[in-house]
Amino acid sequence: MKAISRRAFATLMGLGTASVLVPPGVLGQATPRVVVIGGGAGGATAARHLARDGGGAIEVTLVQDSPRYTTCFFSNLHVGEVRDFDSITHDYDALAAEDGLTLVIDRAVGIDRVARTVALAGGDVLPYDRLVLSPGIDLIHESVPGYSESAAERAPHAWQGGAQTARLKSALDALENGRNIVMVAPPNPYRCPPGPYERASMMAHVLTSRGFTDSTITILDTKSAFSKQALFSAGWRRHYPGMIEWLPPDVHGGILEVDAAAGTVETDLDTFEGALLNIIPAQRAGAIAVDAGLADDSGFCPVVATSMRSTLDENIFVIGDASIAGAMPKSAYAANSQAKVAARNVRVDLLGARDVAATYANICWSLISPDNGVKVGAQYRPGEDGTITSVSSFLSEADESDATRAATYRESVGWYDAIIADMLG
Amino acid sequence: MIAPPNDARRRLLATGAATAAAAFFGGTVDAFASVDDIEAAIAGFAGAAAEDAAASPLTLYLPEIAENGSSVPLSISVDSPMTADDHVEAVMVLAPENPNLEVATFHFTPSSGFATVKTRMRLARTQAVVAVARTSAGKRHRVDRHVRVTIGGCSV
Amino acid sequence: MATKPRVKIPDSVTAGEVITVKALLRHAMETGERRNGEGNPIPRDIINRFEARFDGAIVFAVDLNPGIAANPFLEFTARIDRAGTFRLTWTDDGGEVTEFRHAISVSP
Numbered sequence: 277m278k279a280i281s282r283r284a285f286a287t288l289m290g291l292g293t294a295s296v297l298v299p300p301g302v303l304g305q306a307t308p309r310v311v312v313i314g315g316g317a318g319g320a321t322a323a324r325h326l327a328r329d330g331g332g333a334i335e336v337t338l339v340q341d342s343p344r345y346t347t348c349f350f351s352n353l354h355v356g357e358v359r360d361f362d363s364i365t366h367d368y369d370a371l372a373a374e375d376g377l378t379l380v381i382d383r384a385v386g387i388d389r390v391a392r393t394v395a396l397a398g399g400d401v402l403p404y405d406r407l408v409l410s411p412g413i414d415l416i417h418e419s420v421p422g423y424s425e426s427a428a429e430r431a432p433h434a435w436q437g438g439a440q441t442a443r444l445k446s447a448l449d450a451l452e453n454g455r456n457i458v459m460v461a462p463p464n465p466y467r468c469p470p471g472p473y474e475r476a477s478m479m480a481h482v483l484t485s486r487g488f489t490d491s492t493i494t495i496l497d498t499k500s501a502f503s504k505q506a507l508f509s510a511g512w513r514r515h516y517p518g519m520i521e522w523l524p525p526d527v528h529g530g531i532l533e534v535d536a537a538a539g540t541v542e543t544d545l546d547t548f549e550g551a552l553l554n555i556i557p558a559q560r561a562g563a564i565a566v567d568a569g570l571a572d573d574s575g576f577c578p579v580v581a582t583s584m585r586s587t588l589d590e591n592i593f594v595i596g597d598a599s600i601a602g603a604m605p606k607s608a609y610a611a612n613s614q615a616k617v618a619a620r621n622v623r624v625d626l627l628g629a630r631d632v633a634a635t636y637a638n639i640c641w642s643l644i645s646p647d648n649g650v651k652v653g654a655q656y657r658p659g660e661d662g663t664i665t666s667v668s669s670f671l672s673e674a675d676e677s678d679a680t681r682a683a684t685y686r687e688s689v690g691w692y693d694a695i696i697a698d699m700l701g
Numbered sequence: 702m703i704a705p706p707n708d709a710r711r712r713l714l715a716t717g718a719a720t721a722a723a724a725f726f727g728g729t730v731d732a733f734a735s736v737d738d739i740e741a742a743i744a745g746f747a748g749a750a751a752e753d754a755a756a757s758p759l760t761l762y763l764p765e766i767a768e769n770g771s772s773v774p775l776s777i778s779v780d781s782p783m784t785a786d787d788h789v790e791a792v793m794v795l796a797p798e799n800p801n802l803e804v805a806t807f808h809f810t811p812s813s814g815f816a817t818v819k820t821r822m823r824l825a826r827t828q829a830v831v832a833v834a835r836t837s838a839g840k841r842h843r844v845d846r847h848v849r850v851t852i853g854g855c856s857v
Numbered sequence: 858m859a860t861k862p863r864v865k866i867p868d869s870v871t872a873g874e875v876i877t878v879k880a881l882l883r884h885a886m887e888t889g890e891r892r893n894g895e896g897n898p899i900p901r902d903i904i905n906r907f908e909a910r911f912d913g914a915i916v917f918a919v920d921l922n923p924g925i926a927a928n929p930f931l932e933f934t935a936r937i938d939r940a941g942t943f944r945l946t947w948t949d950d951g952g953e954v955t956e957f958r959h960a961i962s963v964s965p
Contacts, residue, residue, distance in 0.1 A: 492883075505769040506852045513771075518885050526774055526819070527881060527930050529865065545879050546863035671852060772926040783936075796924050800890055804924035807933075812916045814875030814936035820919075821926035823888075 307335050308626040311394050311404040313384045313564060315340030317349070318410030318596030318611035320371060320699035325619040326408075327377035333627055336376055337402055339394065341383040343368060345700075348437035349608040350692055352471065355434070355445055356478025357485075358646055364437070370701035384411075387568040389589055406622045409570070409577070409586075410596040410611065411562025412436070413467050416575075419558035420460055422534040431536035431553035434475075435467060447552045448479060454490040458541050458550030460531060461497040465576065466559045467597045467606040469503035470652075474642040475554070477508065480516035481645055494548055495522045496531060496541060498558075503605075504642060504650055507672060511644035561598035568592075576600045581658035582634045583621040584614050593618040601636075602664030604656055610638040612695055634658055641688035647678065649685030734797040742802055743833050743843070746793045750841035759792070759842040761832040770824040770850040777807065779816040779834050779842070787838045789816035798828035824850050860884075862957045864945065869962045870937050878909065879932045882947050882955065888923035904929055906948040912941040939963055 312323040315338055323338040330336070346365040353359040372379035383397040387407065394402045415433055417423045423431070434444035451457070457479055461472040476493050483491050501524075502508075512520045529544025534555055541548045541555075560566060560575030570577045570586050577594040578587045581602060586592040595618050596611030604610045613636045623629035639653035650672035659665030672684060734742075758780035767773045779789045788811050794804040804823075809816045816834070824830070827849045834842045865879040882904065889901025907919040907929070916935045929947075945957040 500774075501768045504852075506771070509769055509771045513891075518883070521883060521928055522772075523881075523928075524774075527821070527879075529879065545865045545881060674852060794924075799924050800888070801922050801924055803922050805922060806920040808915070808918040808920075810914075810916055812911065812914070812936050812938075814934040817934055818917075818919075819930075819932040821930050823924050823926050 307333065308405045309335045309337070309403060310406045310408060310622055310626070311402050312336065312338045312408040312410065313394065314410035314412060314562070314596070315345060315368065315371075315379075316410060316412055316596065316611065317347075317608035317695065317699060318412075318615045319408065320345075320368075321612045321615035322408045322410065322593075322595060322619045322622075323377055324371060324374060324699065324701060325616055326622060327374045329619065330376055330623060330627070332376050334376060334623070335378070337378045337380055338371070339380050339382060339384045339396065339402070340368065341381070342438075343381050346437035346441060347608070347692075347696075348435065348441075349468070351434065351437050351441045352475045352478045353643060354441060355448060355475060356481050356643065356646070358478070358643065361442065361445075366696060366700055368700065371699075374701060384564050387564065387592075389568060389592070392591060405591070406625060407592045408615075408618055408622065409562075409565050409568075409592060409594045409598065410615070411564045411598050413559040413561065413597045413606075414563050414566075416558045416560055419463075420531060420534055420555055423536070423555050423557060427534065427536035427555070431534065431539075431555045433556045434554065435471075435556050435559070444552075444554060448482060451483070451488070451491065451552055453486070453488040455551035456491055456549065457493040457552045457554065458548045459493065459495045459554040460534070460541060460556060461495055461499065461502070462556045462558050463498040465574075465606065466556075468640070469605050470508075470640055470642045472556055473502055473504070473508045474644070476520050477511065477516075477642070477644045480512070480519050483519065484516055489519075491519070493520045494550070495520065496528050496543060496548065497522060497524050498531070500524045500526065503640070504652055504671070506674065507650045508642070508644060510674060511648055511650075515645040515648065559597075561594075565594060565598050570594060571598075572600070574600065581662055581664045584618040584634075585621060593622065602656070602659070603654070603666045604636060604638055604664055605640060607638055607640050608695060609640070609653075609691070610636070612698060613637050636664060639691070641684065641691070643685055643688070644681075647682045647685060649681055649688055651684050651688070734795075734802045738802055739795060739797055739831060742793070742795055743831075743841075746791070746806070747833055747835045747841040750835050750839050753840045753842055757842045757844055759832060759834045759844045761830070761844040761846045763830055763846045763848045765847075766849045766851060767824055768851055770826070772821045773824050773848065773850075774819070775822045775830075776819045777817065777832055781816050781836065783809070783811050783813060783816060785811050785837075787836065788813075790835050790837050792816070792818075792832055792834045794822070795831040795833070796822070796824060796828060797831065799823065799825045804830075824848055826850055862945065862947070862955060864957050864959065866943060866959050867961065868959075869964065872938055872963045872965055873936065875934050875936045876961075877932065877934050878943075878945075879930070880907075880945055880957070881928060881930045883928050884947075884949070886921075886923065886925060886927045886929060890923070902950055904947045904949050906946075907931060908944075908946045908948075909933065909935065910944045910946075911935065911937070913944075937961055937963060 327336045386395040432443040434440040533542040595614040597606040617634045624631045636656040641651045652671045654666040654669035760778045762776035781789045789809045793806045829845045829847045860883045863881045887902040891899045909917040940963045943959045947955040
């Protein structure tokens with residue numbers, strides 16, 4: 277390995293010279309170990325790329341809490357009866373078979389940042405030289421008055437893929453004509469900005485297909501505007517006229533109480549009744565990250581824009597929804613993009629690999645009706661102010677042809693297959 | 702109610718944002734109200750009432766940027782004693798770049814307590830919204846507020 | 858056809874108090890400018906008049922045009938000097954009236 281000065285090395289890694297790390301390989305130590313927590317879009321991508329690109333020089337352990345993974349992304353399409361449950365649920369067999377990667381199905385319950393170990397629920401303790409944290413989000417149920425984890429059985433948020441998705445789908449299947457849906461949409465920042473509105477679109481599609489013209493969907497928002505609002509509004513007027521009503525805080529006056537058992541959401545203006553309540557509360561980084569002291573007052577984890585390294589612990593990288601990633605929204609596409617930057621920086625640390633300027637990308641696709649897809653996306657770089665900054669962006673046009681909208685949807689399907697392959701092999 | 706002007710001049714839609722915002726108006730807005738039309742509407746509403754040159758008691762609140770032209774919050778307030786002798790009779794709102802110039806006229810009485818109203822309006826494209834108030838004491842007040850209408854993007 | 862309005866209005870006030878009333882009605886406020894899938898114009902159908910009356914006398918009223926957003930929302934004030942009944946009415950282009958009544962009591 278080419279000899280470089282400590283200062284140059286530190287600059288390369290974005291660290292102060294007081295804390296220069298010398299790659300273990302250089303010192304002739306045992307194979308460096310990386311633990312990745314979370315087998316979703318961020319973690320699985322990071323683990324797979326580290327194992328493949330490390331050429332066996334890194335021992336990667338991926339900790340994932342269940343053997344099957346239902347993607348939260350595209351789960352709205354299952355709610356809309358465009359995709360079945362199995363098509364959005366995947367196993368880890370191919371990933372587990374990767375050379376250099378050990379898959380552990382268990383739950384990480386604690387991080388000892390001094391000893392550099394991860395404790396698992398099953399009792400094992402995993403040592404790490406570097407840790408990649410991709411735990412996703414936790415729902416702050418109490419951010420919506422009257423809502424709780426137990427209320428989420430009856431009034432699902434379905435903001436994590438799997439059981440909650442199935443619960444929401446069942447509730448929609450059971451809905452009768454004339455009965456209503458009430459959704460509470462979350463405040464910024466949250467996972468998947470256009471998600472609640474794509475979900476309302478998909479539920480409206482199902483109700484319309486069934487001929488349930490007497491049923492309505494009311495969105496009680498905690499925000500005064502939302503992602504792609506003009507595109508959604510136009511799409512709702514076209515495909516589901518009069519079915520979806522969006523109320524911002526200055527109309528409903530504030531959410532006072534959710535009663536999941538009674539099926540009511542009381543606001544300052546009035547009480548809204550729904551046979552199906554979809555309450556999506558405020559969110560924060562997964563507990564494992566928060567409990568380890570890696571989150572700030574926002575509830576999410578600050579990271580260095582050039583590397584996704586935690587600003588609070590130089591041995592830990594935080595990626596995906598749990599991270600504060602500047603202008604990037606919280607999405608699977610973004611998590612996958614951030615994972616590759618983090619993986620490269622782990623290799624720079626541990627193997628002295630060549631560093632490359634970080635670039636990131638995101639695209640969020642939303643399906644308004646089965647052939648009407650829209651998208652928004654951007655390229656990003658670390659900006660002058662030290663945050664991840666958008667350098668060019670694009671958005672579906674209002675007056676695009678139906679053919680373009682259908683093609684946009686098909687593009688998202690291609691992306692889904694590609695990201696699953698990139699994550700899971 | 703004043704019909705949209707039959708004007709030979711056509712304004713090209715500058716961006717797709719205008720088209721999106723105008724979708725509820727039929728997809729294209731190629732007619733717009735001229736200054737004469739606005740003055741005629743105000744004259745019809747305020748009649749002989751004198752424009753008050755002093756600081757306006759009329760407040761018109763609209764967001765600077767509206768990410769969705771189909772529902773833009775609008776708030777009006779007129780500082781007034783609201784007595785039988787001196788109260789706001791009505792406030793008219795005009796949107797010169799909408800297909801229909803007049804958006805609404807709000808009628809107040811002394812038993813309104815305050816001459817204040819909040820509602821939501823449609824904006825076909827970026828424009829300056831006009832509010833004109835008429836009082837029982839024979840005064841008129843006018844405020845213009847510019848709103849930029851966009852499609853918006855993927856907010857964090 | 859309009860549906861049941863949602864109204865926030867107090868039940869009981871102090872004499873002379875100015876109350877705030879919030880009223881929301883589900884209504885498409887069809888502008889008359891849109892076209893359907895076949896390219897045919899969708900006829901205009903809006904709420905064109907709102908009135909708030911207290912014991913029969915008008916307190917506040919609005920002439921609405923298509924420039925008011927769908928699901929018309931109005932927040933306004935009223936000074937209540939004595940007990941009585943509020944009557945809110947929304948009238949559409951076809952002349953159909955949707956009504957909301959609410960009794961208000963007053964403590965001295």
